[in-house]
Amino acid sequence: MERIVKTALVQLHLTSDIERNKQLLAQQIAAAASQGAELIVLQELHNTLYFCQTEDTSLFDLAEPIPGPSTAYYGHLAATHQVVIVSSLFERRTAGLYHNTAVVYDRDGSIAGKYRKMHIPDDPAYYEKFYFTLGDLGFEPIDTSVGRLGVLVCWDQWYPEAARLMTLKGAEILIYPTAIGWDSRDDEAEQLRQVNAWITVQRGHAVANGIPVVAVNRTGFEPDPSGQTGGIQFWGSSFVAGPQGELLAQATQDQDQLLLVDVNMTRSEEVRRWWPFLRDRRIDAYDGLTNRFLD
Numbered sequence: 344m345e346r347i348v349k350t351a352l353v354q355l356h357l358t359s360d361i362e363r364n365k366q367l368l369a370q371q372i373a374a375a376a377s378q379g380a381e382l383i384v385l386q387e388l389h390n391t392l393y394f395c396q397t398e399d400t401s402l403f404d405l406a407e408p409i410p411g412p413s414t415a416y417y418g419h420l421a422a423t424h425q426v427v428i429v430s431s432l433f434e435r436r437t438a439g440l441y442h443n444t445a446v447v448y449d450r451d452g453s454i455a456g457k458y459r460k461m462h463i464p465d466d467p468a469y470y471e472k473f474y475f476t477l478g479d480l481g482f483e484p485i486d487t488s489v490g491r492l493g494v495l496v497c498w499d500q501w502y503p504e505a506a507r508l509m510t511l512k513g514a515e516i517l518i519y520p521t522a523i524g525w526d527s528r529d530d531e532a533e534q535l536r537q538v539n540a541w542i543t544v545q546r547g548h549a550v551a552n553g554i555p556v557v558a559v560n561r562t563g564f565e566p567d568p569s570g571q572t573g574g575i576q577f578w579g580s581s582f583v584a585g586p587q588g589e590l591l592a593q594a595t596q597d598q599d600q601l602l603l604v605d606v607n608m609t610r611s612e613e614v615r616r617w618w619p620f621l622r623d624r625r626i627d628a629y630d631g632l633t634n635r636f637l638d
Contacts, residue, residue: 346609348489348516351375351383352602354581354594356563361390365413369420371601376424378603381450382489384429386561386581387497387522388443391433393561393577397569398473406435414446414454422452427487429494431520433474434459443475445494445520447485456485460496461505468526468572471498482508490515490608493554497521500541500558504632506548510621515608517548521560521581527573538578538596546588553615555591555606556584562597586614 353371357364368389375383388394390413394402407413413432421428427450434444434457443460459478463471482505484491493514499505500519509517523541525534541558549556562579582593583604594600615621631637 348606349379350604350606351380352559352581354600382427384559386559387431387520393522395471396468396567398470406433406441409434418448418452421448425450427489455487458494462498464498484514493517510552517556519558524575524577546584549584550588553586553611586611
């Protein structure tokens with residue numbers, strides 16, 4: 344029998360008012376639950392502005408422990424609405440040790456598991472290596488009442504190895520909380536190339552692994568507090584792809600949006616019978632993948 348999980352993607356333009364952001368997220372979670380959502384996915388670092396545009400030691404004050412105030416907040420919302428929530432937090436493990444961490448809450452409000460972002464970018468306006476330590480939990484799916492979730496975070500979405508390892512460990516769906524956008528200097532043609540590449544690579548993960556993919560991005564413009572760049576225009580476009588890469592739903596680029604999608608968690612079985620990529624992998628010939636480069 345088909346197992347359908349109604350999934351909600353919460354795409355928002357956030358502000359510097361953390362309490363306002365959390366209240367808005369609570370409203371969106373309640374709205375999604377009232378429409379039958381069972382799984383609700385929030386965007387990357389959703390409590391705050393995307394603070395990684397600058398390197399500022401005072402911003403480490405935004406981090407908090409896990410468990411902590413935010414996990415209590417979102418856990419309560421999960422229990423209140425009887426839903427599974429995927430959140431994205433700035434984790435403080437101890438002084439000087441911080442992570443970009445996704446936390447999953449089951450429908451009883453308990454923490455089902457967490458994932459620490461493994462691939463950390465360091466580019467103009469995305470100075471994440473200044474703030475985040477490399478993840479150390481590996482690529483481990485998280486078991487929940489709606490299924491086994493392969494949760495990854497933003498920059499991880501460009502790496503087929505991460506998607507594959509989650510799949511090989513039994514993930515039924517890949518989920519990517521995201522914060523990505525355009526530099527103010529990008530012309531229209533470059534903007535189109537970037538957003539299409541972002542969508543294409545993740546649809547490729549769906550195809551190569553025969554598994555649905557959920558990507559939730561923030562939207563709206565956020566200025567660079569330092570003035571060194573023109574800020575970031577986050578490109579929204581949150582979407583869900585099926586196990587053949589088919590687009591099941593997609594949000595707009597520039598609007599807040601609550602996107603609800605019926606995700607068939609059992610269709611992968613049928614697709615993998617047609618396209619048995621896992622069967623035909625040459626695991627005897629892939630040793631070179633553990634090298635940085637092959638001269």
